[in-house]
Amino acid sequence: MRHLRWSILLPGLLGLLLSCESAPASAPEEALLEPTELGPNAALIRNPVDQGIEQLDTVNVARLTFSGPLEYKFGEVKEGTVVQHEFAFTNTGTVPLLITDARSTCGCTVGDYPKEPVAPGGESVVSVTFDTNHKYGRQRKAVSLTANTYPAKTILYMDGTVINEK
Numbered sequence: 104m105r106h107l108r109w110s111i112l113l114p115g116l117l118g119l120l121l122s123c124e125s126a127p128a129s130a131p132e133e134a135l136l137e138p139t140e141l142g143p144n145a146a147l148i149r150n151p152v153d154q155g156i157e158q159l160d161t162v163n164v165a166r167l168t169f170s171g172p173l174e175y176k177f178g179e180v181k182e183g184t185v186v187q188h189e190f191a192f193t194n195t196g197t198v199p200l201l202i203t204d205a206r207s208t209c210g211c212t213v214g215d216y217p218k219e220p221v222a223p224g225g226e227s228v229v230s231v232t233f234d235t236n237h238k239y240g241r242q243r244k245a246v247s248l249t250a251n252t253y254p255a256k257t258i259l260y261m262d263g264t265v266i267n268e269k
Contacts, residue, residue, distance in 0.1 A: 161253045165200035168193050175231070177263035184235050189228040190259055194221045196252070204249040205229065211238065212261060214246035233261045240265060
């Protein structure tokens with residue numbers, strides 16, 4: 104009985120496996136559209152250093168140049184304090200700068216960034232807020248920015264000590 108089941112199932116399974124196409128999946132139709140058809144920022148997001156080419160074009164990209172350190176040391180604060188700092192930057196690149204994301208590892212730290220492109224030579228700020236509620240001791244919180252720069256990630260830090268005086 105057991106051999107009979109396998110003799111029926113095995114040819115069916117083999118037929119199913121062999122009938123699958125081995126051709127690669129085609130690109131989505133969206134990839135075939137011109138950048139102008141995808142929206143005003145699509146050309147900025149298609150970073151020339153991300154094209155999988157052997158020689159990277161790191162000249163014709165946006166550049167985040169911060170006027171101060173990438174780390175804000177807030178010293179000692181009482182638990183429950185909301186620490187906020189603005190990281191000022193200039194786009195020293197040759198194309199408009201577009202920041203597409205600012206992520207943190209927890210909800211206590213939030214990054215706010217300009218949603219519109221920053222022209223070459225233009226200045227703006229990334230505002231980072233750290234809520235110390237229920238945090239104690241040494242804290243070093245990171246906010247990771249994603250932009251059309253090379254490299255695409257820039258990390259900003261908030262660093263200090265939260266004192267529990269309860």
